[in-house]
Amino acid sequence: MKKLYIVGVGSGNYDDLTIKATKILNLSDLIYCDERTFKQLSRYLEKNKIVSNSYTATKERCVNAINSALENKVVSILGSGDTGIYGISSLILEYTEDLIDEINIEIIPGITSAISGASLLGSPLTQDFAVITLSDNLANYEELKAKINSIANANLSIVFYSPQNSTYKNLLLALEILLTYRSSETIVGLAKKIGTNNQKIIITNLGKINLEDIDSHTTIFIGNKKTKLTKNKKMVTPLL
Template identity: 35%
Template sequence: MEGLQLQSQTDKKGKLYVIGIGPGSVEQLTIASRDAILNSDYIIGNGTYLDQVKELLNDQKIIRSHMGKEVDRAKKAVELAEDNVVSMVSGGDANVYGMAGLVLEVAEHHELDVDIEVLPGVTAITAGASVLGAPIVNDFAVISLSDLLTPWERIEKRLMAASEADFIISLYNPKSRQRNSNFRRAIEIIQKTRDGSSPVGLVKNALRGDSQEMKVTTLDKVLDYDDWVDMRTMILITTPESRIWGGNGMEKIITPRGYQRKYDY
């Protein structure tokens, strides 16, 4: 019986990848992610993300979807992975507000018996931080302002706790047409406990070529950019220990790691 079971497992050809494709260009993909996409039978994803890796889409069968159809995508990926190599693509990192959790939940529910591999990608906080300089080299918290799946009351508690604990705070999904006040509400919560001089960086379309934009300001002035912020914007709110270096549109944010307290340089 053991031999038969081993043979059955060996004969299975299904495989499911959940791939974080990073900021939005093939150059920012890991080599492992690129290879998985090139060697898959099916590629499934939001049309926006599929377009970002279109140069890797050749002979694979492509299943395009759109926002709000995440459950349908996950179910289709699990179904196809029984007998095919399937890649589910997710923007940024698949674990950071991405598709990894949902895909694994659906796979668990349907008792999928094939290998599942989650491949990491560059997420918005690290992409945006690289544009801004060195703002997150100390402890930080990442908080999504989308209350579609998380109650706003819980988001408020997380914002207050992170601010009081002096974490550098990254805000994801700050604003959409339906949620155009959440960014302002979040900043007002943080302003209650954090010094207004704290540097703040805003990056739109991080590492997406000519569409990338950035702003550097302070906590007491960041709401001047309320109309500029949208769903493609990642916000980094640092602490008074951080500082802004440079000018003329070339500003960088530096957050000391702590070396200055031990060494002379």
């Protein structure tokens, strides 16, 4: 049967690929990815296998990968982080819903920035937590407002993806709501450009977040009421 792998590549740093992902990429006839992932991984892969396009051409990339698999090729399509978290897995599974007898699809998990960023900061997600995207493309303003109110009230640790837009509107909304439920001294961690040479970690407080420290490649970690900063400058949410 024709084969299509949906591969999560984590931060895009080759060292962060799982062993299984590496094996899959080596046996693939074609590898589809966006131009950003191509720049990060192309030196580790056979370039004649790689088909890259614009980061924003997600649907086109998915359709092309499916069509190549239908031509009896072993195909991999790459997505940053884990493809099941704000990623391409759902798109491909929907597009191939009527091709169940023609293509065997396998999803290879990747390390999402909630996990890789948490390990850099310390252990901020030891207890229950929620992940929310602040992307304008994925976040409805009113729905986002309701979600953040519920999560903040439940005292969950929170991870925010895609916090920057032209006005920081969604991030400012989130911070305003959080400050009605939590102390301004609540520990906050910023993990920037994870897995790159420009990787940077900042630990601050909810009331002191500097928007200049936040860009589209920043993952934000909001502690719960028990989260603390240890003597060795690690962000820790106690297990017990």
